Amino acid sequence: MTDLIKLTAADTAAAIKAGQVSAVEVTQAHLDRIDAVDKKVNAFLHVDTEGALAAARAVDAKRAAGSELGPLAGVPLALKDVFTTKGVPTTCGSKILEGWIPPYDATLTTRLKDADVVILGKTNMDEFAMGSSTENSAFGTTGNPWDLSRIPGGSGGGSAAALAAFEAPLAIGTDTGGSIRQPGAVTGTVGVKPTYGSVSRYGLVAFSSSLDQGGPCARTVLDAALLHEAIAGHDPLDSTSINAPVPAVVEAAKMRDVRGMRIGVVKEFAGEGYQAGVMQRFDEAVELLRELGAEVVEVSCPSFTLALPAYYLIAPSEASSNLARFDAMRYGLRVGDDGSRSAEEVTALTREAGFGAEVKRRIILGTYALSSGYYDAYYGSAQKVRTLISRDFDAAFAGVDVLVSPTTPTTAFPIGERADDPMAMYLADLCTIPSNLAGNAAMSLPCGLAPEDNLPVGLQIIAPAMADDRLYRVGGAVEAALNDKWGHPLLEEAPAL
Amino acid sequence: MPGITREEVAHLARLSRLELQAEELDHLAEQLDVIIGAVARVSEVAGQDVPPTSHPLPLTNVMRPDEVRPSLTSEQALSGAPAAEEQRFRVPQILGED
Numbered sequence: 092m093t094d095l096i097k098l099t100a101a102d103t104a105a106a107i108k109a110g111q112v113s114a115v116e117v118t119q120a121h122l123d124r125i126d127a128v129d130k131k132v133n134a135f136l137h138v139d140t141e142g143a144l145a146a147a148r149a150v151d152a153k154r155a156a157g158s159e160l161g162p163l164a165g166v167p168l169a170l171k172d173v174f175t176t177k178g179v180p181t182t183c184g185s186k187i188l189e190g191w192i193p194p195y196d197a198t199l200t201t202r203l204k205d206a207d208v209v210i211l212g213k214t215n216m217d218e219f220a221m222g223s224s225t226e227n228s229a230f231g232t233t234g235n236p237w238d239l240s241r242i243p244g245g246s247g248g249g250s251a252a253a254l255a256a257f258e259a260p261l262a263i264g265t266d267t268g269g270s271i272r273q274p275g276a277v278t279g280t281v282g283v284k285p286t287y288g289s290v291s292r293y294g295l296v297a298f299s300s301s302l303d304q305g306g307p308c309a310r311t312v313l314d315a316a317l318l319h320e321a322i323a324g325h326d327p328l329d330s331t332s333i334n335a336p337v338p339a340v341v342e343a344a345k346m347r348d349v350r351g352m353r354i355g356v357v358k359e360f361a362g363e364g365y366q367a368g369v370m371q372r373f374d375e376a377v378e379l380l381r382e383l384g385a386e387v388v389e390v391s392c393p394s395f396t397l398a399l400p401a402y403y404l405i406a407p408s409e410a411s412s413n414l415a416r417f418d419a420m421r422y423g424l425r426v427g428d429d430g431s432r433s434a435e436e437v438t439a440l441t442r443e444a445g446f447g448a449e450v451k452r453r454i455i456l457g458t459y460a461l462s463s464g465y466y467d468a469y470y471g472s473a474q475k476v477r478t479l480i481s482r483d484f485d486a487a488f489a490g491v492d493v494l495v496s497p498t499t500p501t502t503a504f505p506i507g508e509r510a511d512d513p514m515a516m517y518l519a520d521l522c523t524i525p526s527n528l529a530g531n532a533a534m535s536l537p538c539g540l541a542p543e544d545n546l547p548v549g550l551q552i553i554a555p556a557m558a559d560d561r562l563y564r565v566g567g568a569v570e571a572a573l574n575d576k577w578g579h580p581l582l583e584e585a586p587a588l
Numbered sequence: 589m590p591g592i593t594r595e596e597v598a599h600l601a602r603l604s605r606l607e608l609q610a611e612e613l614d615h616l617a618e619q620l621d622v623i624i625g626a627v628a629r630v631s632e633v634a635g636q637d638v639p640p641t642s643h644p645l646p647l648t649n650v651m652r653p654d655e656v657r658p659s660l661t662s663e664q665a666l667s668g669a670p671a672a673e674e675q676r677f678r679v680p681q682i683l684g685e686d
Contacts, residue, residue, distance in 0.1 A: 474640030530644020
């Protein structure tokens with residue numbers, strides 16, 4: 092058990108259960124790794140050393156007492172800093188929440204604790220999950236472990252980088268327009284956006300409530316499935332939580348068989364703006380699915396070309412409303428309260444000082460889209476586009492079981508390249524946004540390195556709502572076949588840190 | 589589609605309670621003009637007879653029994669407050685003096 096940090100979550104839990112290693116040893120190995128590499132990577136905003144070791148000790152005590160351990164007991168996890176954690180700082184990557192200690196746990200946090208998962212700390216992110224590069228964090232950007240001068244994706248760049256840097260075998264992200272899948276794609280890791288409503292949003296600081304969805308991040312499809320089952324399920328504290336059984340994703344991840352499945356290649360996700368090496372690896376993955384016995388057909392979803400514009404009206408509109416809660420009155424930063432200023436002036440000064448450029452941009456854009464005179468043309472039309480996109484998905488899924496596409500049009504771009512060019516940044520989410528608008532399920536998993544830059548390429552799989560198990564069935568089969576072909580998992584090829 | 593002016597951005601900033609600096613107003617007006625130009629394509633569907641979707645799930649009211657449940661103490665609820673007094677959030681003056 093020399094290289095504890097390289098183990099999968101499934102193998103780690105099995106080793107702890109069998110008594111081959113203690114949960115404390117596993118946790119300590121990851122804390123040591125964070126100590127050694129996180130100055131370079133900057134995946135973590137806060138490391139909860141004491142809390143993690145206490146949780147690990149509790150797992151070891153449970154085992155010593157002869158209690159049955161769950162499938163992820165003692166496995167360390169990196170939690171995106173957008174979920175509240177009682178007694179542990181939660182900033183959402185924003186100065187406006189710097190130093191805030193939530194008085195309660197998010198439902199997802201509670202589920203992780205109930206599963207005896209060891210929470211190592213909170214990961215870096217674009218401020219309030221707005222961004223595709225983690226450059227919008229108020230606390231510095233995160234480096235991509237494949238090349239520290241490149242972005243790790245966003246908004247969940249910290250969670251994805253923690254996985255790729257072997258700082259944790261599991262992580263949690265949230266996906267509003269691709270913030271789990273795009274970081275997964277550019278770091279060579281697995282990320283899943285579950286069906287909207289299947290993972291509770293209680294205690295998830297809201298960005299765009301009709302799109303936000305928490306989900307699992309891991310280095311393998313099976314690990315993601317184990318985490319998916321730990322966090323999903325009905326929650327009475329979230330009024331949009333689906334009250335239905337969670338699909339059997341772990342079982343699906345183990346099937347490794349796609350014979351007889353019908354797979355649709357989305358015609359619209361190709362062409363101008365798509366990197367040649369990304370398309371090459373994607374085409375190879377499609378060919379592989381054919382070899383594995385799936386039937387591959389081309390499908391057309393013409394409304395998808397309007398998904399990006401619709402998203403950049405809907406998400407900022409909801410954000411402008413959600414972020415009104417940061418008013419400097421009940422929690423977080425307060426600026427300029429010198430006795431001479433009104434509450435309204437203090438609110439405006441605090442928001443000016445506490446929000447970063449992208450958050451301000453989206454609040455103004457959302458306020459514009461919702462203002463009278465523009466509402467019908469912008470927000471109203473965007474809502475119609477949302478219907479058309481759902482109809483395109485429905486039509487496609489009438490003929491196929493899942494859809495596939497590249498997760499992102501390009502590999503990881505250099506830090507700084509798109510930082511002050513919002514439209515260029517927004518293009519990173521071109522292929523991921525339709526699933527958020529429709530609320531269905533989607534996964535990204537590594538399908539190779541682009542030949543021109545040796546950086547990871549993500550394969551996106553999309554399934555109908557509440558058919559999340561199909562993602563894992565296809566993903567598990569592709570992962571197994573690719574690992575056979577390469578002789579090792581893709582992350583083995585990442586440079587040493 | 590009309591472009592967005594600096595004055596409009598200033599108005600939107602007031603509505604959103606953002607005390608933007610002069611240089612931010614200039615920069616934002618320029619960027620928002622580009623973004624709005626790009627997203628305005630959605631109005632292609634404005635005339636189409638398509639019902640709007642505001643949410644991916646058919647939303648219905650969720651009720652729970654009207655029973656007392658454990659909740660935060662006032663001390664916990666005030667733990668993150670910038671200022672508190674007598675178990676309440678202390679805020680700057682809300683009404684003008686005249």
